[in-house]
Amino acid sequence: MQMAKKSNSPISMHMPRDIYRAYKKDFQNGNLTIGNVCNADCFFCSQKWNPPGVIKDLRRFLTLQEIKHFSSRYLNYVRVVGTAVHVNSGEFFLHPQAAEIINYLVAEKKLRSKHFFTNGMGLSKEHIKIMENTGMELSLTLSSVNINTRKGMMGGSYVNNKMAVESLELLDKYGVNYSVVIIPLRSNLDSGDLENTYKVLSKHKLQYVAISRPGYTKLTPAYIAEELALSNEEMWEFLDMVEKKYKINVSLPYVPKPEMRYEYVTDALSDLFSNSAHLIKKRKLFLCAESVKDILPKVVKKLGIEKYDIKPVKSKVFGGNIECAGLLLVEDYICAIEEYLRKSKKPKPEVMIIPRQSFDINMEDISMTHAQKIIDRFKIKVVAVGHYL
């Protein structure tokens, strides 16, 4: 007699346990994600070039029943909609039951943050009316107001790209709070398309335009990396120019300027040492992301911290141009600490201070590996500093 196959997860034979666990964690972290089906096909989409297996991939939408399952068990309240940490995410408004999902969350009083990410390519008048009625805030990834340029970047049909660009008029008309996200490309900057996009956007009622910094991994092909390889300095210079010229709010750049990062690191370390005075006398090893490696020594000096060493941690798993703490994995920390201990002539540190941004609410990295693994491996106390993802 043939035995019935055992279900891989509590709700569906079609969802392996690791994917179930990843969705559970995203809901626990307040990320409302609905699966990874997308009507765009951005040539630079990070989901295509991430190291395999690190971020989980369902390759379909969650059903409404599955969304209710995860929400009722694991979701306290929604921090953000349409983006995720442990799973690849898709286009929220493409979900056939997007309106029911919103209504369900409103009825359950779980829609606290109301911040939606969308590519705007399925954004209908009905969706915009729902946002108007519930006071939601929208973050629209536009990248270019030229429909052909946008289609070349983001794929999808001409009609859908037109819909995204034209949604600006509808959002203005219905008084929805919204901001626009731009993924800058080398060709768009050089051709003047990027400046023209800011010029057009300055005539709309959006709150601000945010730059999503081009990122690529070690697996991204060279021709894509070249398009994304814009330095922070040239982007800051460009943003200063359009801000002055078009009087447009360019706040919330994805990579803050050095002075903002300096302030953030100073605040985080001041808080840490005033709340944990016992750390002052310990031998400390600061493990930092490459993005703050030039800032941290200045902050530590300014705060008069003694008995320390600093080790920048390279992203080995993602590689490419990844420098932020949010994409550092336990595996990266272990490599960096091993290297430090091998080369350092100083006594072993008593405590290691690591950025909290590398870990979620459960102190797990993006691949769902717990920070405890670092403690178990080196038998050194670990303290996380700053905010979580």
Ligand code: SF4
């Ligand atoms: S809209 Fe986002 S998820 Fe969809 S293809 Fe583009 S980058 Fe990827």
